[in-house]
Amino acid sequence: MARGHENLIPFNKRTEVEQRRIASAGGKASGEARRKKADFRKTLNALLTAEIDSPEWSPFLEALGLDSTLESLINAAMIKEAAKGNVKAYEAIAKYSGQSEKTDTDQEEQQLRMAASKAKMGFDDEEEVEDDGFIDALNGSAGTDWEDWEEDEQEDEETDI
Numbered sequence: 621m622a623r624g625h626e627n628l629i630p631f632n633k634r635t636e637v638e639q640r641r642i643a644s645a646g647g648k649a650s651g652e653a654r655r656k657k658a659d660f661r662k663t664l665n666a667l668l669t670a671e672i673d674s675p676e677w678s679p680f681l682e683a684l685g686l687d688s689t690l691e692s693l694i695n696a697a698m699i700k701e702a703a704k705g706n707v708k709a710y711e712a713i714a715k716y717s718g719q720s721e722k723t724d725t726d727q728e729e730q731q732l733r734m735a736a737s738k739a740k741m742g743f744d745d746e747e748e749v750e751d752d753g754f755i756d757a758l759n760g761s762a763g764t765d766w767e768d769w770e771e772d773e774q775e776d777e778e779t780d781i
């Protein structure tokens with residue numbers, strides 16, 4: 621059995637001051653980690669979208685109507701490797717291009733299992749309510765709804781004065 625746990629104090633048995641201090645330290649560390657990840661993404665995106673001047677690749681990419689960027693170069697190199705028979709390159713291309721790893725038979729089998737599971741639980745596919753487009757309507761209008769709400773809030777503030 622592991623030793624050293626005898627001196628650990630459960631969080632709920634600490635004083636409010638200690639809990640607050642620990643939570644504050646955790647929040648600061650979390651914020652720092654989020655900032656580092658965001659900086660990493662910004663740097664990576666800047667590097668990937670940087671223009672390159674490669675005598676080998678630039679004419680090829682431009683002939684395809686693509687920007688001569690590091691991102692385009694990497695994607696073209698992956699395709700070139702897949703064309704040579706590199707299965708890992710092909711799998712990466714398939715994965716990130718949105719192609720499913722599952723075959724049609726696998727997907728049909730999954731649908732049959734889902735139907736059997738629903739039937740076993742007492743759900744019937746025929747009882748499902750037809751999609752009336754409500755969710756799609758919400759998704760399409762969410763941006764304008766927030767704008768309308770902000771305008772209403774501003775009008776309320778102006779009338780309170």
